[in-house]
């Protein structure tokens with residue numbers, strides 16, 4: 646399987662997992678006799694994810710095309726997808742840059758960063774969008790140093806039984822393609838109680854196309 650096909654398979658799995666998680670939560674509620682409370686939300690959420698999935702499949706057909714995208718719009722949409730997860734996303738918008746990029750690629754990269762924080766059992770993910778950068782900082786304990794070294798050297802690495810290590814590999818690939826600077830490091834989240842280590846990801850794009 647080549648990397649592109651594997652990346653698409655990875656994304657499809659992430660999105661399908663969201664729908665499965667929702668349906669499982671719903672099933673649990675049904676068993677406890679409380680399904681009527683949130684029934685509408687669970688179904689709306691699943692439908693929305695499936696709609697994103699069809700958009701994603703459309704985009705896949707145009708996977709080579711680069712367009713101007715608002716990072717703010719993209720992040721809002723990604724956060725919406727993870728609304729039912731236990732992760733609190735603290736999103737701060739200082740500026741709203743527009744970048745010329747392949748939508749499928751960047752959507753995949755952002756969704757994977759959020760998904761990784763959830764899989765790491767982080768309770769909080771801080772996302773800050775600035776004129777020339779975007780940063781992500783969770784409190785999931787930080788990344789394994791061997792995995793970090795591998796990713797920095799351009800290899801794929803995963804500590805998950807079903808993981809492929811494609812998400813961060815794809816992030817590095819995206820940054821290299823656009824000559825964006827990528828920083829990956831473990832840092833403490835001092836705004837959390839108790840203070841916890843987490844993965845800090847910062848992407849700096851020297852020349853965003855414009856600002857909204």
Ligand SMILES: Nc1ncnc2c1ncn2[C@@H]1O[C@H](COP(=O)(O)OP(=O)(O)O)[C@@H](O)[C@H]1O
Pocket residue numbers: 757761762765783785786787788789792802803804805807808809810811812813814843844
């Ligand atoms: N937020 C995070 N905190 C700690 N470790 C992380 C985080 N994100 C990624 N990792 C580590 O990096 C590895 C690679 O992540 P990724 O490329 O998304 O692939 P996958 O999620 O399929 O394992 C993960 O298996 C995990 O060990």
Ligand SMILES: [Mg+2]
Pocket residue numbers: 757760761812813
């Ligand atoms: Mg991942």
